[in-house]
Amino acid sequence: MSKLISFLLACLLLNLSTQLQAEPIPPYTVDTKGEGAPIYFIPGLASPGEVWDELAAEVRELGFQSRVLTLAGFAGSAPMNGDEFLPIVHRQLAAEMAGLDQPAIVVGHSLGAFLALWLGTSSSEHLAGIVAVDGVPYLGALADANATPESNRTSAEQMAAFMASLSPEQYAAQNRMALTGMITDPAAVERIAETSGRSDPATVGRAVAEMLTMDLRPTMDRVKVPVVLIQAADSGAVEGVRESYAAQVEAIADLRHVVATRGRHFVQTDDPEFVLAEINRLLERLDRE
Numbered sequence: 580m581s582k583l584i585s586f587l588l589a590c591l592l593l594n595l596s597t598q599l600q601a602e603p604i605p606p607y608t609v610d611t612k613g614e615g616a617p618i619y620f621i622p623g624l625a626s627p628g629e630v631w632d633e634l635a636a637e638v639r640e641l642g643f644q645s646r647v648l649t650l651a652g653f654a655g656s657a658p659m660n661g662d663e664f665l666p667i668v669h670r671q672l673a674a675e676m677a678g679l680d681q682p683a684i685v686v687g688h689s690l691g692a693f694l695a696l697w698l699g700t701s702s703s704e705h706l707a708g709i710v711a712v713d714g715v716p717y718l719g720a721l722a723d724a725n726a727t728p729e730s731n732r733t734s735a736e737q738m739a740a741f742m743a744s745l746s747p748e749q750y751a752a753q754n755r756m757a758l759t760g761m762i763t764d765p766a767a768v769e770r771i772a773e774t775s776g777r778s779d780p781a782t783v784g785r786a787v788a789e790m791l792t793m794d795l796r797p798t799m800d801r802v803k804v805p806v807v808l809i810q811a812a813d814s815g816a817v818e819g820v821r822e823s824y825a826a827q828v829e830a831i832a833d834l835r836h837v838v839a840t841r842g843r844h845f846v847q848t849d850d851p852e853f854v855l856a857e858i859n860r861l862l863e864r865l866d867r868e
Contacts, residue, residue, distance in 0.1 A: 604659045606668040610647045613639035616707070617683045618858075619672075620647045621691030623714070623845075624786060625754060625778040627654035630688070630771060633851050638858065646683075648691075652782025654774040664782060665789045669694060673702045682707035682804075684865075686858065688847055689714045690786060692808075696828075697795055699802035706804045708861050712846050712854060713811045715827045716795035718787075724823065728792040735788035742784025750783070751776035761844035771848070799830035805864065806831050807857050811846050812839040 610628055618638050620631035628647040635645035650668060652658030659667065672694065676683050684707050687695035692714020699709050719726040745753070755772040762768045808828055814820045815838030825836055837857060842849020 604651050604657050606659060606664075606671045607648045607650045608656065610649075611644065612647075613644040615643045616681050617644045617646050617679060619676075619683055619685045619687075619695075620645060621685065621687040621694050622648065622650070622653070623687075623689030623691050625653050625775040625783050626688070626771065627774040629654075629774065630845070630847060631686070634686070634847055634855055634858070637855050638862075641859075641862065643684075643862075650786075652779040655777035658779040658782045662785075663789075664785045665690075665694065665793070669697050669701070672698060673705075676702055676705040679705060684708045684710070684858075684861070686710040686712065687714060688712040689844065690790065693718070693790055693795070696799070696802065696806070699804060699806065699831075700795060700798040701801075703801065703803035707865055708805045708807070709802070710807045710809065710854075710858055710861060711828075712809045713814070713844050715808075715824055716799055717793075717827060718790040719792075719794070720796070720827065721820075721823060728794050731791040735791040738791075739781075739784035739788040742787075743781035745780040747777075747780070750778070750780040754778070758845075763842050763849050767845075767848050771845070796827055796830070799828055800832070802831045803833075805833045805861060806835070807861055808834065808836045809846055809854060809857055810836065810838045811844050812841050812850065813843050815839065 612635070620628065620635055622628055622630050628649040631647050635647050639645050649656055676698070682705055685695040685698055687693070689712070692711035693716065695709045695711055696716050699706060715721065719728070719731045754776045755768070758768045758772050762771065806828065808824065810821065810824050821838065828834055828836065839846045839850045839853045847854050
């Protein structure tokens with residue numbers, strides 16, 4: 580009898596283990612705080628949701644609910660399986676926003692801005708506004724105005740394969756080096772590098788490859804809500820780059836394109852007051868309408 584019980588327990592544990600292993604990884608986690616109309620904060624490539632902590636706290640003080648995302652595979656979170664990444668994140672977000680009882684505002688940085696603009700093309704009826712922080716509809720065209728998803732496909736696939744080959748230590752070192760050119764404060768570089776350096780290299784590579792082979796520019800005329808594009812001060816100071824950003828979003832009917840007063844790519848870290856002022860400006864406008 581004891582052998583039978585042991586056998587049955589072993590079968591039960593094996594079945595439970597199989598079920599746990601089969602449980603799908605969600606495309607993102609959401610840290611929801613406060614009450615009121617929802618404002619989503621989507622971080623950029625490999626970044627933790629914590630990059631939005633200061634601004635999320637500010638909007639809660641204004642009576643809004645903050646919903647801060649961390650994407651799967653970023654900042655130590657478990658990566659998803661499969662060949663797709665951003666399309667799955669987009670579909671899940673679109674479905675979530677369709678179930679809200681009031682339209683959401685989406686604030687996104689870099690990759691998060693790309694997702695915010697994508698949601699604007701597919702889900703404008705569920706949105707109140709978008710704040711895109713130093714992100715555009717097509718990453719590939721920033722480096723080469725003539726680039727297309729097809730012309731970038733081979734290099735994107737090679738880059739994704741290279742990223743997937745990196746050890747955690749190699750990726751962490753590469754990530755820290757990249758952040759030194761994107762954030763002005765060395766202490767902030769170290770703080771963000773500590774968490775973003777724990778990202779899954781394969782997921783990071785896949786995300787970049789998808790942005791290089793996905794061009795949202797032809798769909799920008801479908802965005803039917805106000806959009807604020809905040810460009811970083813360093814790139815915005817260069818006329819050609821400023822014009823390149825503007826050209827990518829010119830089809831958006833209700834657009835405000837501004838350049839931050841200081842700092843680099845992580846505008847919400849280098850110039851949080853500027854980002855907050857633009858969010859407040861949008862909120863005040865929406866309140867009047």
